[in-house]
Amino acid sequence: MTTRATSELSADLGPIDPPVRLLMGPGPITAYPRVLQAMSAQLVGQYDPFMTATMNEVQALYREVFVTSNDATLVVDGTARAGIEAALVSLISPGDRVLVPRFGRFGHLLVEIAERCGAQVHAIDVEWGRAFDAESIEAAIKAVRPKLLAIVHGDTSTTIAQPLDELGAICREYDVLFYCDATASIAGNRLLTDEWGIDAVSAGLQKCLGGPSGSAPVTLSPRAAEVIESRKSIEAGIRDPDSVVRENRVQSNYFDLGQILDYWGPNRLNHHTEATTMLYGARECARVLLDEGLDNCMSRHRVHGDAMLAGVQGLGLSAFGDLRYKMTNVVGVHIPEGVHGEAVRADLLTDYGIEIGTSFGPLHGRIWRIGTMGYNARRDAVLTTLTALESVLRRHGVKVPVGGGGDAAIESYASADVPSSTGVSVS
Template identity: 55%
Template structure:
């Protein structure tokens, strides 16, 4: 039996991830394989760490990728830091706060979960007040939650964590390289991102960085495991501080990414080529320019959506610049609209989760997908699909409103 070869259909990806990959990244990933201890490859590892420090705006020594999707990075960070019965505070304003909760609970943590209405974020003072009440070892929080399209301010929380001795661990998967993320300035102790969003690299790596405060926790667990801590210094709580995962053990991964190059796993060679090229592209564009490009395309998309007669979901003051959530008009099958966009125009947008499923569409403007052409195509195509579904909108207004935004930007820059 002869099986047909797989044919990839043409797509314009406007979801909150994965997104379109920069062609330069795809070309880089097609290069020949190097051995993981080849000097050319270990040099690439070192150079990738340096590029990551620049993109993540940190002076941390440790900045390297975990092989796996962004969830792998989150799990590696939390499992290497959290010990059984540790108090962990998770302020959740969307679906991915629950992911942090589940992983922390699997580590045996005593999790204190804060909630706020989906579409809102927390007043930082409310989080700080709760920190004072429970005195957690770790505050784990999402920066930008794609399920609700909201972004949580972090600067005050980081400063409070530093004062109280808590560790701040941040899921910045949806924000790094798309909007400002100041790791050191905001006093973030551990940060995780992912290649498949604003970095515009295929899913498969989760860059992380962490400072000496987290390294101290990891080093103590490692020392106890190896019997290097005197028995009289041990308590009943830390007699067994073994990190439960081998693959996600940051103490072993440190050894692998250090000059010692102690073998831990076979590095994902082609993925590292792609990450290196993707980081170079970001720095060539410049972080400030990249953030401005994301803001401009978001503004054009929002202008078009509202001119069409649709409503943007959530509190606009805390909107995530890389994801726009659109309220589905009453009586409309949101999945039918998405299907027609995909089938007839080759454009993919996303639905949502939990209480927002069937109530909003989520449109991503991330990385390489975040470009004028994609925004205009999406607006024109969505308008056509909604008209076919007999939705009462303002025909012809969406693209014109977006063009106004782009033309105004040109005038301001000239």
């Protein structure tokens, strides 16, 4: 094969030019313009003083995002699932008992990862669309006596948010570590890490934080950090085979939070090359949130989530699940009888450039999932989506009230106790 001065393939492909989309599914979502701008900044070396300062800033910012004073707060380089795996693989030793209450798809993910860690996993289940009461979880803890309780906060597969505020005290009473996956809930639903007694939380940027997938913020209580420190696979970061602690070392190198904590700590012990551009993005996601204010951001998600719920109901559609526990930032919508759900999604994408979500497991083909999160938790995005959905439904033979979705959403906005838009700068 000969080389040419100019690649014909490169010339044919041209520069990357994605279509304009309004991402109104359960995530990923349209990123804040400020975040995309921050991610275009130039790279620096991983030991540059600017990099060290930026990592310190990110740690401080995410302590505020998680509402915690935990020193062990950092960003794992990888998608939200990387944060989940880092937390679980670093906290669980083979043979540990782990309790996982499942109320959606992502509870099953926690079970799988815990099993891969060699844990004795005990799962309890509730019908999709419902949440657990604290008494049921306490009863399971008493029966199982786990080392770790692992639970999802907001599961977008069911659109349900699990109440967590009573679980920390229960875990303390029975000496159980408490881990929470807050990927889909953080910044749009209340999460008080310290007040609720959560030992480890992992998240992602691509939901209410309004960024791209690729960074996983994590925070660890002193109790969780102590467990992780005790399992360091290589003492003091010295790459000496004789110093390896083999009996209880973490099964993963990349996701070993003991080593990652050393990397983010004052000594900056080398573990991997930091994903600089994602670090910039994670930093700006936190800045956008904190500039707006945590309470304001959660109120914004609630207002626009309520408007979307009212809008789909105004179209004569039924919402899925126990609405008392609905996440602020996503709504499940029953697909009308006789309608091909994927065909509706395809028409929305092709004709309007709007993406809404499909569903999984027992809900596959039964519901759509429509998100209002991050940059898209705003009035024009909600009304545009409802107007387009009305048009497509009518085309598919569904009798919907003319303007019913938009009118109901506007009524919801009029009755909201906070403004439907905020003064936050997102551009």
